[in-house]
Amino acid sequence: MKYGTKILHNGNEVDAHTGAISIPIYQASTYHQHDIEQPGKYDYGRSGNPTREALEKTVAALEGGRYGYAFSSGIAAVSSVLSIFRPGDHIIAPEDIYGGTYRMLTSFFTEFGIEVSFVDMQDANHIEAAVKDHTKAIFLETPSNPLLKIADLKAAVDIAKKHGLITMIDNTFMSPYLQRPLELGIDISIHSATKFLGGHSDVIGGVVVTDREDLAKKIYFVQNGYGAILGPHDCWLLHRGIKTLRARMEMQQKSAGEIAKWLQQQSWVEEVYYPGLESHKGFHIHAGQASGAGAVLSFKAVSEEVTKAIMKNVKLWAVAVSLGGVESILSYPVKMSHAAMPEVERERLGITNTLIRLSVGLEEADDLMEDLARGIS
Ligand SMILES: Cc1ncc(COP(=O)(O)O)c(C=O)c1O
Numbered sequence: 385m386k387y388g389t390k391i392l393h394n395g396n397e398v399d400a401h402t403g404a405i406s407i408p409i410y411q412a413s414t415y416h417q418h419d420i421e422q423p424g425k426y427d428y429g430r431s432g433n434p435t436r437e438a439l440e441k442t443v444a445a446l447e448g449g450r451y452g453y454a455f456s457s458g459i460a461a462v463s464s465v466l467s468i469f470r471p472g473d474h475i476i477a478p479e480d481i482y483g484g485t486y487r488m489l490t491s492f493f494t495e496f497g498i499e500v501s502f503v504d505m506q507d508a509n510h511i512e513a514a515v516k517d518h519t520k521a522i523f524l525e526t527p528s529n530p531l532l533k534i535a536d537l538k539a540a541v542d543i544a545k546k547h548g549l550i551t552m553i554d555n556t557f558m559s560p561y562l563q564r565p566l567e568l569g570i571d572i573s574i575h576s577a578t579k580f581l582g583g584h585s586d587v588i589g590g591v592v593v594t595d596r597e598d599l600a601k602k603i604y605f606v607q608n609g610y611g612a613i614l615g616p617h618d619c620w621l622l623h624r625g626i627k628t629l630r631a632r633m634e635m636q637q638k639s640a641g642e643i644a645k646w647l648q649q650q651s652w653v654e655e656v657y658y659p660g661l662e663s664h665k666g667f668h669i670h671a672g673q674a675s676g677a678g679a680v681l682s683f684k685a686v687s688e689e690v691t692k693a694i695m696k697n698v699k700l701w702a703v704a705v706s707l708g709g710v711e712s713i714l715s716y717p718v719k720m721s722h723a724a725m726p727e728v729e730r731e732r733l734g735i736t737n738t739l740i741r742l743s744v745g746l747e748e749a750d751d752l753m754e755d756l757a758r759g760i761s
Contacts (some may be wrong), residue, residue, distance in 0.1 A: 388630045394445035396438045407438040409620045435616040439623045446560040447593040451600035453607045458576020459484045460612035461590025468602040471497025473520040478505045480528045487724035508539035521550040530717040530741040532657045534666020541569035561633045563674040579708025582625040589614045636679035639749035644681045657682040682741045691738045697759035707743030715741040
């Protein structure tokens with residue numbers, strides 16, 4: 385079966401009890417036990433729910449893993465995975481990691497005794513150089529947010545194997561349609577399902593997938609024990625959204641590529657960051673580990689004045705936090721996704737006041753380009 389078909393037919397599309405071709409929203413917090421000596425498969429809504437299970441198994445199948453877990457947000461998914469570690473453990477993470485994950489690591493997990501080293505993962509040697517005796521994991525994000533920097537997944541897996549480390553990735557920007565890290569040896573794939581998996585800017589959720597039974601047990605223990613589960617209705621929305629993942633990704637990516645090339649030719653643009661451009665530093669590595677460049681790109685305008693004019697005058701682009709929806713979204717990382725990062729750190733990483741991130745939706749690319757240019761004229 386080809387991947388596009390698997391998105392719709394992965395064994396989780398028909399309700400086992402009714403034959404409904406949309407898994408019902410099992411809006412129940414608990415389940416009657418017919419025989420207390422032999423409890424049924426489901427006993428309490430936090431521990432399990434059929435709508436959630438359909439979503440979890442669908443994303444697991446699409447990521448190529450056996451175990452999936454849905455959480456109340458992407459950040460709940462990340463923090464729940466990080467909760468499998470213990471005080472004294474050391475984790476290596478990308479220096480340009482999503483701002484919310486940076487805040488969580490630096491404001492919570494370091495307080496709980498977990499040490500984190502932030503490194504530039506564009507060069508795998510930096511990862512290896514950061515390994516210590518008590519290092520337990522490598523956390524990857526590629527392409528990274530917001531500069532779309534690329535880390536070499538196979539090189540990271542080799543380093544992890546050599547030192548006995550767990551590898552995990554935030555795969556939000558690519559979705560499993562474009563990048564399947566488990567197939568490259570990564571242990572855990574994490575999504576803010578709020579983005580491309582849901583695809584319609586109408587639900588907040590997170591999903592984690594692994595093929596390792598030992599890690600699956602730990603993650604489920606946290607999911608049930610900490611309890612940051614995703615509610616049945618939101619699970620249903622995500623399950624429905626995933627059905628159009630291929631169609632959305634293909635079309636949004638096509639427009640993103642056109643917009644990236646067009647931006648490169650504009651006099652008011654200083655630099656464009658998109659892994660589909662040959663000029664992008666990680667172009668070749670990305671092409672070797674993903675089947676497309678995705679629908680998110682960033683660019684630096686020539687001045688802050690131009691940046692502000694674009695944001696003020698666009699009519700089609702929503703100026704908003706988030707990405708991955710069918711509507712195009714223009715984000716301002718310094719005030720949005722990376723506001724939690726100290727200014728000096730942002731400046732050092734190139735997340736400047738002139739940087740704009742675009743999440744390209746399903747509108748016609750020509751209209752989107754005209755809309756961006758409106759502010760300049
Ligand atoms: C790459 C990435 N990871 C994680 C998150 C957090 O996800 P959520 O907003 O669903 O909690 C985001 C949100 O913007 C993100 O862009």
